[in-house]
Amino acid sequence: MADSSPNTSTRAKQKRSGFEKIIEAQQAVLLRAARRLYNNREDQAQDLVQDTLLKGYGAFLENKFEEGTNARAWLLRIMTNLFITEYNRKKKWEADVDFDNVVSEGSSGLEALQAPPADQPEAALVANVMDEPLEKALATLSPDLRVCLVMIDIEEVSYDEAAIALEIPIGTVRSRLFRARQRLHGLLQEYAKQRRR
Amino acid sequence: MMRKNGETQAPNQEIEALDEGPIEPCEHMTNQINSLADGTLHGVIKHFTRFHAWHCGKCSPALRRLIALRTRVITLRQLPRDAERNLLPVARYSALKKAMDALESGEESSNG
Structure with a gap:
């Protein structure tokens, strides 16, 4: 039976304001993570954040979020889940590409690192950051590897939480994280060598 | 940061110049070295891994490079x-x- 009593309405308002507080507190972190997942493509990053918050609100209304627990980790989990779902959908169309070796937009890692700003549509955004080579190197990692590194090293999500979010065994999280760090290191070394020449 | 000739050097360049070579720990120690680098290894395994890395010609530089890389990656936690x-x-x-x-x-x- 419908319950439209004032109590219900107050509860709904409290829920809404509770979630709006979460949005206020977490949107910066979500935007930062989404930009990294989408290589600073602002529109896609904002889409992802919007979808994450909406999905989060749906779950919040269904009391799937335990108040007092880590809202940041919970929203990041929803976000990576959405990102991976979208990535897997695209991957189906590019099934014969080795995603661990290929880099985004089809260029080699080093080429991407060396590309002049004019060749990089996201350069204007990257230019605002302190460590441009690192941002660019991160952007050249395959999504599988990048998402592990972004979640664990940048967003401080635990291995366990990352495994749940990505729906993969924790051992796979560990090995992907290692490969991500290894590749990032290699790219940065190459870039440093090139600059010294 | 100052070079010998007094020219200023960006911290990133300093880090890049610090340690060259690949990250290639012993195959059987990869996960442990990786976790030691980010502080998620505990207990006896942590001590064993540190001991191994101390004596191993492959794991020692790998650990050093992983720590240096992670230190650099952590700077990306800053919000715009x-x-x-x-x-x-x-x-x-x-x-x-x-x-x-x-x-x-x-x-x-x-x-x-």
Whole structure:
């Protein structure tokens, strides 16, 4: 039976304001993570954040979020889940590409690192950051590897939480994280060598 | 940071110049070295891994490089200095609010 009593309405308002507080507190972190997942493509990053918050609100209304627990980790989990779902959908169309070796937009890692700003549509955004080579190197990692590194090293999500979010065994999280760090290191070394020449 | 000739050097260049070579620990120690680098290894395994790395010609540089890389990656935790970049644009936020309203009405009608 419908319950439209004032109590219900107050509860709904409290829920809404509770979630709006979460949005206020977490949107910066979500935007930062989404930009990294989408290589600073602002529109896609904002889409992802919007979808994450909406999905989060749906779950919040269904009391799937335990108040007092880590809202940041919970929203990041929803976000990576959405990102991976979208990535897997695209991957189906590019099934014969080795995603661990290929880099985004089809260029080699080093080429991407060396590309002049004019060749990089996201350069204007990257230019605002302190460590441009690192941002660019991160952007050249395959999504599988990048998402592990972004979640664990940048967003401080635990291995366990990352495994749940990505729906993969924790051992796979560990090995992907290692490969991500290894590749990032290699790219940065190459870039440093090139600059010294 | 100052070079010998007094020229200033950016911290990143300093880090890049610090340690060259690949990250290639012993195959059977890869996960442990990786976890030691980010502080998620504990107990006896941590001590064993540190001991191994101390004596191993492959794991020692791998650990050093992983720690240096991670130190650098952690700097990306800083939020953009431009406050606007930390917020969803107004149009996005309004759209989100509308979608949340719609969710609420859906919720109410399903409860009813």
